[in-house]
Amino acid sequence: MSEQMRIMRSKELPKELRDRIVARQRSGQGYKRISAALKVPKSTVASIILKWKKFGMTRTLPRPGRPAKLSNRGRRALVREVKKNPKITVAELQRCSREMGESSTKSTITAALHQSGHYGRVARRKPLLSARHMKACIEFAKKHMKDSQTMRNKILWSDETKIELFGVNSKRYVWRKPGTAHHLSNTIPTVKHGGGSIMLWGCFSAAGTGRLVAIEGKMNAAKYRDILEENLFQSAQDLRLGRRFTFQQDNDPKHTAKITKEWLRNNSVTVLDWPSQSPDLNPIEHLWRDLKMAVHQRSPSNLTELERICKEEWQRIPKSRCEKLVASFPRRLMAVLVQKGASTQY
Structure with a gap:
């Protein structure tokens, strides 16, 4: 296998190249010929053509990914707690999460807060103002x-x-x-x-x-x-x-x-x-x-x-x-x- 084909396998093909694969297949060319002409692995050519036949498109479909450990409701509740009390600890947030019926680890809670733009930082010392x-x-x-x-x-x-x-x-x-x-x-x-x-x-x-x-x-x-x-x-x-x-x-x-x-x-x-x-x-x-x-x-x-x-x-x-x-x-x-x-x- 050529070096270019090895790179193709590790990276997603540009949409323009995927469209050219479909166009060649529609003009009557076989997988092997398309693979040799465009220097794309035959398995990749087959996968792109199969997707086109099934969905009528060549763009990348959204992937479901790993299911979230926290529901959207649970994440919003944690963000509300942090906004209400920025000094709340992760252990206290864990208790809040359990009370809502969503037992989560500290790393899960921290990751959820990071996604909402909240990060743990050392509090600045400022004068008490009346x-x-x-x-x-x-x-x-x-x-x-x-x-x-x-x-x-x-x-x-x-x-x-x-x-x-x-x-x-x-x-x-x-x-x-x-x-x-x-x-x-x-x-x-x-x-x-x-x-x-x-x-x-x-x-x-x-x-x-x-x-x-x-x-x-x-x-x-x-x-x-x-x-x-x-x-x-x-x-x-x-x-x-x-x-x-x-x-x-x-x-x-x-x-x-x-x-x-x-x-x-x-x-x-x-x-x-x-x-x-x-x-x-x-x-x-x-x-x-x-x-x-x-x-x-x-x-x-x-x-x-x-x-x-x-x-x-x-x-x-x-x-x-x-x-x-x-x-x-x-x-x-x-x-x-x-x-x-x-x-x-x-």
């Missing part, structure tokens, strides 16, 4: 949707974050052979209580990153005021924002404390009126993620090294990244309006 929070977010989004890009470029964004020496963010994959999981080269060193951590205050604008400060001891309003005193105007100057910039901070109690408000007022700092519980809106959250990934790739061995590497990687964040994040602000505002104040994909 009706008051959502209303404030909507009002904020409406107020600032029409701000010009020039205005947004004059905003100095700020926030605090914690970075652990050996934390969950240091998850890494390794290529290894079976039985070598505990080899030194295939492990990540850890110590009790995560090896410690540092708290950082940082800021940035569309022009790039500003100062990054390690916070000594427990953060309070007085310490926060001192950080602003030593770093806010210097960052604005380094980024060439001028004196008429807008300062963004969230509504942490340290940020809204009396001594903080007094310092900001006495220094004529324009503060962006920020809605509570709205980290989705602050583009600096993405910079913190970038920083943590870059730092843990360098595997610092102690807190002093961790601080040094954080400051080095913060300075290495390209201006283009900062520009892109600030440019995303209108989309963040629109997402808030679409979600009616609830959490967004950001």
Whole structure:
């Protein structure tokens, strides 16, 4: 048998070729002659002609396939349960299925949900939002949707974050052979209580990153005021924002404390009126993620090294990244309006 015939047996013939087989048979040619002329196995020629005589067509007929383990009614019921409670477990769905008289395995239930477009994923952690929070977010989004890009470029964004020496963010994959999981080269060193951590205050604008400060001891309003005193105007100057910039901070109690408000007022700092519980809106959250990934790739061995590497990687964040994040602000505002104040994909 030729190589072409072998391929023909493993693949379905094009409809045009099937029609030519029928046309030759109708003109009086036999199976053997058709097979040789079109280089199609004789058994395939016979099968196509038989189908044409029986059904009057050469196109592929629908195949019944394996019967479904779940009825359409059962599948719809499972989808309803998932829509009603997205956190429902497969075991709970199994019980629901049994109660409907359709005992199904976990794999059957999972497959049915996949067919309906539902997939198991790790739930994102988002702030708990009250009706008051959502209303404030909507009002904020409406107020600032029409701000010009020039205005947004004059905003100095700020926030605090914690970075652990050996934390969950240091998850890494390794290529290894079976039985070598505990080899030194295939492990990540850890110590009790995560090896410690540092708290950082940082800021940035569309022009790039500003100062990054390690916070000594427990953060309070007085310490926060001192950080602003030593770093806010210097960052604005380094980024060439001028004196008429807008300062963004969230509504942490340290940020809204009396001594903080007094310092900001006495220094004529324009503060962006920020809605509570709205980290989705602050583009600096993405910079913190970038920083943590870059730092843990360098595997610092102690807190002093961790601080040094954080400051080095913060300075290495390209201006283009900062520009892109600030440019995303209108989309963040629109997402808030679409979600009616609830959490967004950001």
